[in-house]
Structures are given as structure tokens and as C-alpha cells.
Amino acid sequence: MHELAVTESILQISEKYAREADALKVTGINLVIGKLSSIVDDSVQFYWDIISNNSLCKGALLHFERRDAVLHCNQCSVEYRIDTSLQPCPNCGSPDVKIISGEEFFVDSIEIEK
Amino acid sequence: MNAIRVPVVEKILSANDQLASQNHALLKSKHVFSINIMASPGAGKTSVILQTIKGLQGRLKIGVIEGDTSAVTIDADKVNEMGVPAVQINTGGDCHLDAVMVAGGLQQLPLDDIDLMIIENVGNLVCPAAFDLGTDINVLIASVPEGDDKPYKYPAIYRGLDVLILNKMDLLPYIKFRPDYFKEGVEMLNPGLQTFPVSCVTGEGISAWLDWLEKRVKEEIR
Numbered sequence A: 001m002h003e004l005a006v007t008e009s010i011l012q013i014s015e016k017y018a019r020e021a022d023a024l025k026v027t028g029i030n031l032v033i034g035k036l037s038s039i040v041d042d043s044v045q046f047y048w049d050i051i052s053n054n055s056l057c058k059g060a061l062l063h064f065e066r067r068d069a070v071l072h073c074n075q076c077s078v079e080y081r082i083d084t085s086l087q088p089c090p091n092c093g094s095p096d097v098k099i100i101s102g103e104e105f106f107v108d109s110i111e112i113e114k
Numbered sequence B: 001m002n003a004i005r006v007p008v009v010e011k012i013l014s015a016n017d018q019l020a021s022q023n024h025a026l027l028k029s030k031h032v033f034s035i036n037i038m039a040s041p042g043a044g045k046t047s048v049i050l051q052t053i054k055g056l057q058g059r060l061k062i063g064v065i066e067g068d069t070s071a072v073t074i075d076a077d078k079v080n081e082m083g084v085p086a087v088q089i090n091t092g093g094d095c096h097l098d099a100v101m102v103a104g105g106l107q108q109l110p111l112d113d114i115d116l117m118i119i120e121n122v123g124n125l126v127c128p129a130a131f132d133l134g135t136d137i138n139v140l141i142a143s144v145p146e147g148d149d150k151p152y153k154y155p156a157i158y159r160g161l162d163v164l165i166l167n168k169m170d171l172l173p174y175i176k177f178r179p180d181y182f183k184e185g186v187e188m189l190n191p192g193l194q195t196f197p198v199s200c201v202t203g204e205g206i207s208a209w210l211d212w213l214e215k216r217v218k219e220e221i222r
């Protein structure tokens, strides 16, 4: 999918914060990605190795923290995790649910040396 | 040398979101109501757009941006033939439109003379979901032959929708499509989503969509 654009954005954000912090180099980037975001880690890593080559982020390791998809049932208040496919409340069967997590898609922090 | 952790907490693709809000501000300042039409390839985006132009002719002034992965102008030509200004954006193989491409398209259209801007996104159920274009509403065209499991397989695109059009209803008798199963998936992801079952072949349901759209446009641009 659009992993190249995603990877470019990660690089742009990381470089901005690294420059603001007067970093000599960036050694790691911590990403938080919910399981409902269809991003392929391997493709991001692949593009990363290419596009970060001439930047402050050269050689920085990408750490992916994958957040589970958690739903809350509005009928019986049960909270449940979905592993494979979206499903109604396992307790009462209701589709009246709210997504609590799983859509995260952000750069959480960077590791720098200065 | 010191190793330090610097907090960031910034959404990936935030630069696109910023540009999208500029697009939105430009369209608002010109009193243009805008819709982003997404769907899988062949679901009927162009067919719905042509039906919409036909049905709203004389009621609203329409402009169209056609996103395509190649230089083929089939869709843009069809729209132009109806006497509506249309620009084609060639994404150069990219699987989605982004806010930058749309900003370029908007520059080429007579915004002062348009009430309703329709953007046909690239046929894809994954990538367009991640790129806000700055339109007033996001519309997905699902279609019966794609199958009833699409909300379960492509949850992200259903999350960001304002309107769902279920096209090719004329094919329902020939295809195993369980409307209840489909609807339950949609309901979990986007409770109460405004939905229009239509057929571009028989014309079924089109007028309900057009009436809703016209009312919405007139509320927003007056």
C-alpha cells in the first residue's frame, strides 16, 4: 500500500524533532501502530533503509509497538480484543460496540545522541 | 556523547493533514461543497458521478477531479462530455490521491463557478483511507458483487466515512450477498452511517442520494 509515503513521513517527523534537540544522530525511532492500521512493518523497514541513508537518521532502528484492537460493548459493557476479524460482542452478541484502541498511528519518541 | 529519548507523539502523515485543511479552507472560502468518493476498482465511482451530474444538472454547478494511476483519461473524458469541468490527476502509479495532488487539481478549476466539487479517488480500499483530502465528506461506494465481507476486511476505510453508497443492487438476486451481515459490519465500525442502496443500471435509489446531497450542499454553501 502506501508504505513509502508513510516511511517518508516518519523520516520527516523524526528529523524535525532531532534537529530541534540538536542531535548528532538518531539511533532509534519508536512507533505506535494499532492493529487496525494496515501497515506492513517489513515494507516500512525496506523503504527506511533506502531513504534514511543520507540523513541524521541513517542507521536508526525502527521499533514497532503494535497495539491490539480493543472494543467495548455498549450493551453489556464487556471489553474484548479482536485477533483476526471484526466481530460482535462475544458476551451478548450485540454489534453496538465502540472501538477503544487499535487505530494508533504515530511516532511516539526518538532516541538520539548529542 | 549522551543517549537521550526525545518525546514526539506526532501522527504519521500529519503533513498531509495540514495540507488537507488548507484545501478545506480554500473550498470554504469559495463556497464550494466537496466530496471524496472512494471505492475498490470498478465498484461504480464514475457511474455514480455521471448519475449525480445528470440528476443535479440545472440544480447545482459541479466540478470534478479524477484521480487515476495512469495517464488514461477515460473517466475524465466521460465527465467532460457531460459539459462539466473536470481535471485528471495522474498519481504516477500511486494507489491513492493525497492532499498535495488535490491542491494542484483545485488550481485548475473555476472554483468561483462551482457549488459541488466531486473527487474520484483511485480505486483501492486501503490507501485512500489514510489520506485526508480536505473534503467536506468522505463517501464510499461499495458494490454487491464485491461481497458482504468487505467491512470486516477493510475496517479503516469504513471508520472515516460520512456516507455509504451500496451500488449494483440490481445484482442482488444473482450473488450471495447477505445484507444483514454486511450491515452489521458497517454498524460496528460506523454506527448510524448514512447509507444509500442504489443501482446505476436501473436508477433505483439514486434520487434519494441526490436529494440528500442537494439538501446538504445548499445548507453548507448558502
Ligand SMILES: Nc1nc2c(ncn2[C@@H]2O[C@H](COP(=O)(O)OP(=O)(O)OP(=O)(O)O)[C@@H](O)[C@H]2O)c(=O)[nH]1
Pocket (backbone or CB within 6 Å): B039, B040, B041, B042, B043, B044, B045, B046, B047, B048, B075, B122, B123, B167, B168, B169, B170, B171, B198, B199, B200, B201, B202
Ligand atoms: N450491474 C451493474 N453494473 C454497474 C452498476 N454501476 C456500474 N456498473 C458497471 O460496473 C463497471 C465499472 O463501473 P465504473 O463506474 O467505471 O467503476 P469505477 O469505480 O469508476 O471504476 P475505476 O475508476 O476503474 O476504479 C462498468 O462496467 C459499469 O457499467 C450497477 O449499478 N449495476
Ligand SMILES: [Mg+2]
Pocket (backbone or CB within 6 Å): B045, B046, B047, B075, B120
Ligand atoms: Mg472510475
Ligand SMILES: [Zn+2]
Pocket (backbone or CB within 6 Å): A073, A074, A075, A076, A077, A078, A089, A090, A091, A092, A093, A094
Ligand atoms: Zn455485549
